[in-house]
Amino acid sequence: MRPDIMAEEHKSISEREQEILAFWEQQKIFQKSLSQKAPKGNFVFFEGPPTANGKPGIHHAEARAFKDIIPRFRTMQGYRVERKGGWDTHGLPVELEVEKQLGFKSKKEIEEYGIAKFNAKCKESVWTYLKDWQEFTRRLGFWVDLENAYVTYKPEYVESLWWVIKQIWDKGLLYQDYRVTPHCPRCGTSLSSHELAQGYAEVKDLAVSAKFKIKGKNNEYFVAWTTTPWTLPANVALAVGTSIAYVKVKQGEDYLWLAKARSEVIGEGEVVEEVLGEKLVGMEYEPLYPFVHDAINGTEQEGKKAWYVASADFVTTTDGTGIVHTAVMYGADDFELGTKIGLPKYHLVKLDGTFVDKAGFLAGRLVTDEGVAIDIIKDLAHRGLLIKKEKYEHSYPHCWRCKSKIIYYAKDSWYIKMSTLREKMIKENKKIHWEPEHIQEGRFGEWLREVKDWAFSRERYWGTPLPIWVCKKCGEKKCVGSFQELKDASSDPSVVSSPSFDPHRPTVDEIVLKCEKCGGEAKRVPDVCDVWFDSGCMPYAQWHYPFENKAKIDPPSPRLRGTGKGEAYPADYISEAIDQTRGWFYTLL
Ligand SMILES: [Zn+2]
Ligand SMILES: [Zn+2]
Structure with a gap:
């Protein structure tokens, strides 16, 4: 055997790979594969951009192997497969990394530090692991053009994004x-679900059952229950389940409506009527407090129908009265219902958690103060609208940073x-x-x-x-x-x-x-x-379309017989991990 072949056989796989990689680089094989004739035309590949402020991991290796092998195969079949690299560079993960670096705990600190300085830090941090990524990509033998990679923070990329937004x-x-988001009134910021999970604590809150007077009837009321009495002034509807049984109970002079299965809430009484929830839907009642009613006068919310019974599938009879008090701005279910049926959306509470000036005796007070709950209860009792109050123990989220009670707040x-x-x-x-x-x-x-x-x-x-x-x-x-x-x-x-x-x-x-x-x-x-929008627009933005490279996207004029496709749009091939089906694949589509 020839000595050079024998030497070859004694090399490790790794050594041989290094030699092949060096050969590809010296001979510019990837570039040559792009410049050679492609009898079958273009095969379009989209590279889903990684973030270089995190280290490449083994799962990236798997994805990159697939991202490589198919384009090579198509190249061998006679296609031209451009492979433009890309980097995802914006978003909260980058910001959090920098916040950690600077020891910040709130948005306020960022603003005091200066947005310009903060963003400069973010921009810099994006490239922390660039070298690792470059070496990782090279060593895997993944052919991709990193020299002309798109970078989502570049002005021209942003300009294309703006163009897409304008189309929308x-x-x-x-x-x-x-x-509606979990909001810390003290820090003035939303909390992510992950932050929220860190701050649950058992607390005892004041829960209230209140009477809502039915319009056009004497002494007839709906009874609803809540663990957040501060949301009662913002009530705009009551929700029932259409197939839940409700009873009208005579108690003294009053007639009280609630779910049959929950009638224990009001104690002894004579049942005088029983209906399914669907019979109650549409009935109107008088607002518990005049604040929202008065405040929406003269705004675009004026004239929206409110203070009536609506049907909702989230209503149960496991607690409360089977009639759910709905404050559109301070609960996710409430909000969804309000959007669906067009209830007025008006804030009685500011972002710092205090009531607005138009909230009467509550103006300026922090909603999570127990004193607020007590005063609302006193007020209801005074007006004969209180059925009962009780201490209610439950697990409630608190801000992991400052321990304040979280409020759910529509923003x-x-x-x-x-x-x-x-x-x-x-x-x-x-x-x-x-x-x-x-x-x-x-x-x-x-x-x-x-x-x-x-x-x-x-x-x-x-x-x-x-x-x-x-x-x-x-x-x-x-x-x-x-x-x-x-x-x-x-x-x-x-x-x-x-x-x-x-x-x-x-x-x-x-x-x-x-x-x-x-x-x-x-x-x-x-x-x-949302940072997902950045990568979702890469088909256009990587080419600074439509400000440049129009032929990459627009199909050639019908007179020139063509494929009906642009040179680089839409994609023939994309390969990513399964979590991207609801992430990048979705935003891309
Ligand atoms: Zn103007
Ligand atoms: Zn906080």
């Missing part, structure tokens, strides 16, 4: 609404109307070839059939700024779809035309637009976008 806006699919948030796109997405999903096949109708199909509107905005700092400006004078909203458009509308165009223009916060927050309607000053909404 123009179709009327972007809207503002409230969303301004921007949504994309995914629900109206449901049918379209289900249809598109049918065209996708899934491997394994069951995901199509299983995990992914189920998700699409249940798709809810996408809560799109985050009250954070390091992310793609939502390009919406609101006029301070007339409330007119403008969505900006490009830097040019921003420059044209800006009262100081020099900021945007500067070559070093950075579309992130806080620079972008300082840009004031002139309102097209009334000439007033328009300021940007403070939110940034």
Whole structure:
């Protein structure tokens, strides 16, 4: 045997791999595979961007092996397979990492430190493990173009995102609404579900059963129960289960309605009527407190029907009275019901947890103070509307940072109307070839059939700024779809035309637009976008489309016989882990 072959045989696999990798690099084999003739045309691959502020792990190796092998196979078959790398760089994980580094515990500390300095830190931290990623990718032999990788924080990437948002806006699919989130009134911030889980504690709260006077009847009332008496002034509806049995009980002069199974709550009495919940639906009652009623006069909430009985499937008879007090702004179920049937949405409580001025005797007081519950109970008793009060022991979430009681609070948030796109997405999903096949109708199909509107905005700092400006004078909203458009509308165009223009916060927050309607000053909404949106838009944004590279996306004109597809859109092949079915795959679709 020839000595060189023998030497070859004694090399370890690892040594041989290193030699092959070196050969590929020296001879630029990947580049050559792209520049050679491709008789079968383009095979489009999308790289799902990893975040380089975390170390690459073994699961990445598996994904990257698949991401590599299929494109190689297609190349051998005669396709050109461009493989543009990408990096996901925005979002809360990055912010939390930096907060940890700086020892911060609240948003307030970030703002005191300065958003500009904070975001600069975030930008820097994104690349902590870049070298590890580069070496990991090279060593795996994953052919991907990292030199021209897309980076989601780059201004041109952000500009494409703005363009996509503008398309959504123009179709009327972007809207503002409230969303109920766990909120710490002291820290002034939402808590994630993971943070929430850390702060549960057993507490004794005052629970109340109160009487809601039925309209047009004498001495006839619904009885509802709550463990958060502070939400009673914000009551706008009562909910019943349509197939639950309810009874009318005569007690002294009063007639009281509640679920048959819960009649013990009011004690002795004579049952004079029994009906199913569906019979109660639509009955109106008098507001327990006038605050919401009076405050919504003259607002866009005026005229919305409220203070009546609605049906809801979350009603049970395991506790309470089987009639559920509904305060739309302070509970997730309440809120969902309110949205479904169009109840008025009005805050009696500020973000710092205190009642608004229009809340009468409660104005300015912190809702979680026990004194507030006691005063509400006293007031109800005084008006003859109290059935009973009791100490109720339950597990309740507290802020893990400051131990304050959490409140559930509806906040301004921007949504994309995914629900109206449901049918379209289900249809598109049918065209996708899934491997394994069951995901199509299983995990992914189920998700699409249940798709809810996408809560799109985050009250954070390091992310793609939502390009919406609101006029301070007339409330007119403008969505900006490009830097040019921003420059044209800006009262100081020099900021945007500067070559070093950075579309992130806080620079972008300082840009004031002139309102097209009334000439007033328009300021940007403070939110940034959900980071999943960044990667979901990579088909366009990686090419800075439509500002450059139009041919990558747009199909050639029908006169030129073509495939009906752009050069790099849509994808022929994507490979990611299963958790991405409800993450990136979804936002991509
Ligand atoms: Zn707190
Ligand atoms: Zn205006």
